[in-house]
Amino acid sequence: MTKTTQELAKEGQKHLEETIEAAFQILSSMNDELCNPALWSTTCTPNATDATSDSNHHIDSSGTANSALDDARHRYKTSVAALRAVLTAIPNSTKAKSFQLGSTGSDSMSPADDVVDIDKLEERASILRKELANKNEYLRLLIDQLRNLISDISTWQSPCSV
Template identity: 60%
Template sequence: MEEKGLMNAKNIQELSLEGQNHLEETIGAAFQILSAMNDELCNPALWSTAAVATQAANGTADASDPSHHMEMGGGALEDARLRYKNAVAALRAVLTEIPNSLKGRPHDTGSAAVALDSKADQAEVERLEQHAADLRKELANKNKYLKLLIDQLRELITDISTWQSPCSV
């Protein structure tokens, strides 16, 4: 029974790593979408098809411009959109698998292990809180000592300044 629990834990860990990879893919695809949109917005020739039609009517643009617009902007944006869509779908699939993986755990050994971990975690938390309190006290003492040293340094500087100043007698 315990071996099965370890397998489920491993599956959850594998699922989390897979989910992290899909999340990174999603972020990369979203960045690619923004880059493609930025490329299109920075190129005034691609802002509207009316501008392309006007250029074609005036004879200033050759016939390949409208198709070039579709290949350059639309193609990169469409590729990024598909990549994003696939990454999000894969991420959602992993996220739905995680609760199913947790359901497969045996409750009797799992709850005992969780209770044991909880007690160990609680003891660790208490130990760390005590250590933090001790460090705060030590810091307060060092701050008091540092303040004393700074005050002594001020007095020393004042004394030296007084000794170095010319007498007005």
Template identity: 60%
Template sequence: MEDTMTSQKSTQELAIEGQKHLEDTIESAFQILSSMNEELCNPNFWSTSSPSTNVNGHHAPPNGDATSSDVVETGGGALDEARLRHKASVAALRTVINTIPYSRKAKAYDNDSMSTDELDAEKLEERASELRKELENKNKYLKLLIDQLRELITDISTWQSPVAV
């Protein structure tokens, strides 16, 4: 159901949505790194003797002071939440990226008044017209430069001619 809604969006709308998902992906990746850093910097997770783990797979503190819920709250829960958020944002971003080509195809088929070939021909004609105008302006400028060069050559010829006394 969501794919049909996404394919009806314009490429610009999809780009905005994709940018939002990309920002979410970056933010969740940063949260993953921060959570990992917290876990690595927390000595309660380090094991100096035989590693004992709780039900969630996190190391229990060697002194046994913290309960398994304390361990989850301090480290693993935030990391797992960030991982899930990252997975979801990456999946949403992939969906948007995969939808963009289909939105372009749908847009091309939606043009009932003109076919794609006619639109391309019209764009080419406009570009040709722009190039003709640019060429005309450059030709005028080139003619001006040639005239100035002729005047300069005439002036130099006049200066080099022998003076009749």
């Protein structure tokens, strides 16, 4: 059975929200990982015992962050794939009706009602596109800031002279 455009729109909106949430989770996980000082080397010449314990600590502390990051990446990929499937299905969908047949006795909407509903849907789609563009721009800004932060951190880290 083919879903109606309205059903696909609701499903698409759900997947879009999941995609945005997963993208935010990716950035949060990356931020958590970068802000965790336990992952940074604080000594230049650790002895063998310190190196082992530091190495084990790195694995333990980053394992959780990496797992959260991997989970967020997986959720992002899954939601994007689902969203693409919905967008692909929309042209093949049947026209949505905005009401259930009830006691009104009317079996169909008038063409004027259809035009009004289409205009409202197009306006809503336009608003959502603008909102998505703004969020994408914000996401790009955060990614650029993250790149700058990584660059700064790598500049600060240098081999120590003994």
